[in-house]
Amino acid sequence: xxxxxxxxxxxxxxxxxxxxxxxxxxxxxxxxxxxxxxxxxxxxxxxxxxxxxxxxxxxxxxxxxxxxxxxxxxxxxxxxxxxxxxxxxxxxxxxxxxxxxxxxxxxxxxxxxxxxxxxxxxxxxxxxxxxxxxxxxxxxxxxxxxxxxxxxxxxxxxxxxxxxxxxxxxxxxxxxxxxxxxxxxxxxxxxxxxxxxxxxxxxxxxxxxxxxxxxxxxxxxxxxxxxxxxxxxxxxxxxxxxxxxxxxxxxxxxxxxxxxxxxxxxxxxxxxxxxxxxxxxxxxxxxxxxxxxxxxxxxxxxxxxxxxxxxxxxxxxxxxxxxxx
Amino acid sequence: xxxxxxxxxxxxxxxxxxxxxxxxxxxxxxxxxxxxxxxxxxxxxxxxxxxxxxxxxxxxxxxxxxxxxxxxxxxxxxxxxxxxxxxxxxxxxxxxxxxxxxxxxxxxxxxxxxxxxxxxxxxxxxxxxxxxxxxxxxxxxxxxxxxxxxxxxxxxxxxxxxxxxxxxxxxxxxxxxxxxxxxxxxxxxxxxxxxxxxxxxxxxxxxxxxxxxxxxxxxxxxxxxxxxxxxxxxxxxxxxxxxxxxxxxxxxxx
Numbered sequence: 373x374x375x376x377x378x379x380x381x382x383x384x385x386x387x388x389x390x391x392x393x394x395x396x397x398x399x400x401x402x403x404x405x406x407x408x409x410x411x412x413x414x415x416x417x418x419x420x421x422x423x424x425x426x427x428x429x430x431x432x433x434x435x436x437x438x439x440x441x442x443x444x445x446x447x448x449x450x451x452x453x454x455x456x457x458x459x460x461x462x463x464x465x466x467x468x469x470x471x472x473x474x475x476x477x478x479x480x481x482x483x484x485x486x487x488x489x490x491x492x493x494x495x496x497x498x499x500x501x502x503x504x505x506x507x508x509x510x511x512x513x514x515x516x517x518x519x520x521x522x523x524x525x526x527x528x529x530x531x532x533x534x535x536x537x538x539x540x541x542x543x544x545x546x547x548x549x550x551x552x553x554x555x556x557x558x559x560x561x562x563x564x565x566x567x568x569x570x571x572x573x574x575x576x577x578x579x580x581x582x583x584x585x586x587x588x589x590x591x592x593x594x595x596x597x598x599x600x601x602x603x604x605x606x607x608x609x610x611x612x613x614x615x616x617x618x619x620x621x622x623x624x625x626x627x628x629x630x631x632x633x634x635x636x637x638x639x640x641x642x643x644x645x646x647x648x649x650x651x652x653x654x655x656x657x658x659x660x661x662x663x664x665x666x667x668x669x670x671x672x673x674x675x676x677x678x679x680x681x682x683x684x685x686x687x688x689x690x691x692x693x694x695x696x697x
Numbered sequence: 698x699x700x701x702x703x704x705x706x707x708x709x710x711x712x713x714x715x716x717x718x719x720x721x722x723x724x725x726x727x728x729x730x731x732x733x734x735x736x737x738x739x740x741x742x743x744x745x746x747x748x749x750x751x752x753x754x755x756x757x758x759x760x761x762x763x764x765x766x767x768x769x770x771x772x773x774x775x776x777x778x779x780x781x782x783x784x785x786x787x788x789x790x791x792x793x794x795x796x797x798x799x800x801x802x803x804x805x806x807x808x809x810x811x812x813x814x815x816x817x818x819x820x821x822x823x824x825x826x827x828x829x830x831x832x833x834x835x836x837x838x839x840x841x842x843x844x845x846x847x848x849x850x851x852x853x854x855x856x857x858x859x860x861x862x863x864x865x866x867x868x869x870x871x872x873x874x875x876x877x878x879x880x881x882x883x884x885x886x887x888x889x890x891x892x893x894x895x896x897x898x899x900x901x902x903x904x905x906x907x908x909x910x911x912x913x914x915x916x917x918x919x920x921x922x923x924x925x926x927x928x929x930x931x932x933x934x935x936x937x938x939x940x941x942x943x944x945x946x947x948x949x950x951x
Contacts, residue, residue, distance in 0.1 A: 401830040456796060460789045462776045478776075479833055482769045482792070483826045486799075490822035493803060497816040505807035505815070512800035517718075520793050523786060524720050 375695070378687040379422050381680075385436060389421050389443045396444055396491055407472045407484045411451055414467050420446040422688075423548060424555035427569045429681040431559025441499055442554045445508075448492035450547060453515065455485035460519070461606060465598065503557050511550045518542020526607035527630065529617070536614055537578070540585075545577030568672045572685065575669035580692050582662040585610035586655060589646050591696065601642040611661060616654035666693045701937040705732075705739055708753070712760050715801055718794075724783065725771075725790050728764045728798075733878065733941075735760060737871055738855055740938045745862035754809055758802040759858050762818050765798035766825060766854075814861070821857040825850055835901055840909055843898055844916070848876045866931055873924045874942060880917040881949055884910065921946060 379386075397408035421443035428439040457463070458471040459481045465471060473481040496508065521539050525531050552573030556566040587596065588603045589612055596602070603610055616622045625648050629641050649655070669689045676682055709730060716728055738759055742752045772795075773788045799822075806815045828850045837843045852875045859868040879894070886893040887910050893899075895909055928942045 399827060399830075401827050403834065404827060404830050453796075456792050459772065460792050478772055478774050480830070482772050482795075483829050483833070486766070486769060486795075487823055487826040489796075489799060490819045490826065493819035494816055494823060497812045497819065500812050502807070502810045505803070505810070505812065509800065509804035509807040513797065513804050516793055516797035516800050520718070520720055520790065520797065523789055523793065 375417065375419075375688065375691050378684050378691060379426070382422065382425055385425050385439075386418065386421065388436060389418070389425075389440055389447075392440055392444050393447060396448065396495055397488065399487060403476060403480060404484060404487055407476060407480060408451075408488060410469075410475075411455065411472060411484075411488075414469050416450075416467070418447060420450055420547060420551040423551035423573060423685075424558075426681045426685050426688075427552040427555030427561075427573075428559040430565070430569070430676060430679065431556060431561045433560035435559075438499060438558045439555060441495060442504070442558050443551075445492040445496035446547065446551050446554065448488050448495070449508075449512065452485045452489040452492065453519075455481050455488065457519075459485075460523075463598075499558070501557065504554055507550055507553055507557075511546045514542045514546050518546075522608065525609065527609075529609065529627070529630075531609060531614070533611075533614060536609070536611055540578060540581040541574070544581040544584075545574045548577035548580065549573035565676060568675045571672040572669045572689075575665040575672065576689055576692060579662040579665040579669065579689075582611055582658055582665070583692060583695055586612055586658050586662070587696070588612075589649055590655060595696070599639065599642070601646055604645070605637050605642065611658045612649060612654045615657045616649045616652045619652040619654070622648045622652050622654075663693060666690075701739070705735060708735065708739065708756055708760075711753070712757055712764075715757060715761060715805075716764065716798065718797065721790055721794050721797070724787050725768075725794055728768055728794070730760065731763065731767075733874070734763060734855060736938060736941060737867065737874070738858065740935050741855065741859045741862060741864045741867045741871075744864055744867070744934070747862075751809065751811070754805055754811070755814060755858065755862075758805050758814070758818065759854060761798050761802040761805070762822060763854055765795045765802070766822065768798065769795040817857055817861045818854070821854045824857075825853050828853070835898060837898075840895070840898065840904065840912055841916070843895070844876070844879065844913075847894060848872065848879055851875050851879065867935075870924075870927050870931060873920065873927050877917065877920045877924050877946075880913050880920060884913050884917065887913070 393412055394409065397405070397412060399405040399408060424439060424443040424446060428434050428442075454466065455472050458466060458473045459478050462473070463471050464474040471481070472484055476484075496504070518539055518541070521535075522543065525535060525539065549570045550573070552569040553566055556569045561569070585603065588610065589601060591600065593599050599605070604613060613626070617626065622645075625645060629637060629645060666689050670686060673682060673685055673689070709732075712730060712735075713727075735756070738756055742755045745752075747755070768791055771791045773784075773791075776785050776788055802818060803815060806812075806818075828846060831837070832843065832846050832850065835843070837846060849872075852871050855871050856868050859865070859871065883894050885891075887895070887906060895904075895906075898904060899906060899909065924942065925946065928939055931939060933939075
């Protein structure tokens, strides 16, 4: 089953959010407007708004206006991060389409990211709930620190599993956990329930990123919209590589390929590395780590009262564990 | 009782503490803290009837936003990732440092639950980026419009804070003072043949450098007179600011 199908019944709410998102990024400057709209139209799974909606629907005080405000801001923050990430990575394509950086240059990409982030904060401050802002602002700072850590750890072959897990927590899991938490706060769930949902989101986020990191090696360039092994080419050492390095043959080949971090890694080099990685147990072990997080996510979900949203959150967890793109 | 100077010194220490991040410090230059902006911001905020804790937060967070925006201006137009040099890492970290400082301002204001000030700063950032686009694409009819637009970009954050705190008198002075500062700085650069604010403008409009210099000098003469008058007219409670501006003018022109 496809991810989007599990929450297809949320279409009406998601359409409301989509419409509001398009409205909120209507900048006065035509290029700024075009760049933001283009980014929005490129799609994406809108997974953060989905988590806000589903968590909100677990509460007794679900108000679409408030939920919409939270969902929009979280998606805008995610979008702003993507625009700036593409500047950092010098990325030309995102979801198979030219990035803002590629189309308009670094300067415009920086202005667009800053503009979108400002819109996100302008929008969410219409809600005067201290818990929302404390949570979201802490997350924003942590996400930035995570990105800084990622640069710091590039081509650092000595990093350990803990470093990797902390990095993906900041990079991906926190914003998903925060989406669940803010949806729950907005809909008036209890402290305990808010925490269960936060833990659910955190664990789902960890699993989601681990699977992403696995797919970087096991999926095709067509499906990924970027070359296979791209993370490694960029110097990002992810779970499969960390686990694969325990295998001597792979480890040797890896070090040979990257002896000089400035050397150009060819497509042939990467194909060889991926083949060698697949011959180790790293991919299987990575899936096991992902499953461990998924199980924790479901454990937290089980502590919540039964309803349709809870079932959907459970289905999402299962689909994430099996996704191939 | 603290003097203005020592309070400003203290604020500088606090801002630098907030900006401190070990890895960033290793790779990127220490963010520039515009002391003139800090002084006028201090004067504006200090003149408003809010608690001293709030005053401190307002000044620190506004300066963090200014530094975040300035840091993003340092992001290079191009990277060569294949080089993986310290220049590349530095460029990448300018992106992240700016984002980090932005997150900090939101965090510091969330801690005191000041949602309307978060909104004030966020709206200013939004407007500034709209204006930056206009100047980037040189959507101006004249060098005069270009300069005024640049001055607006430079001062908008402080103007919005002054507006939120109902300090209209100082809003006007901010614009006049920073316009003079920009002109002084740019004339120096044009004289030295250094990279100037007008570089893109000159390149794409084929404008004559000497005529731009003449125009800037004329505008500066007018500005100086306006600034002197405005400075003398502001209330005596802003004596430190008054003295500072007059001393700057004296240093530059006498």
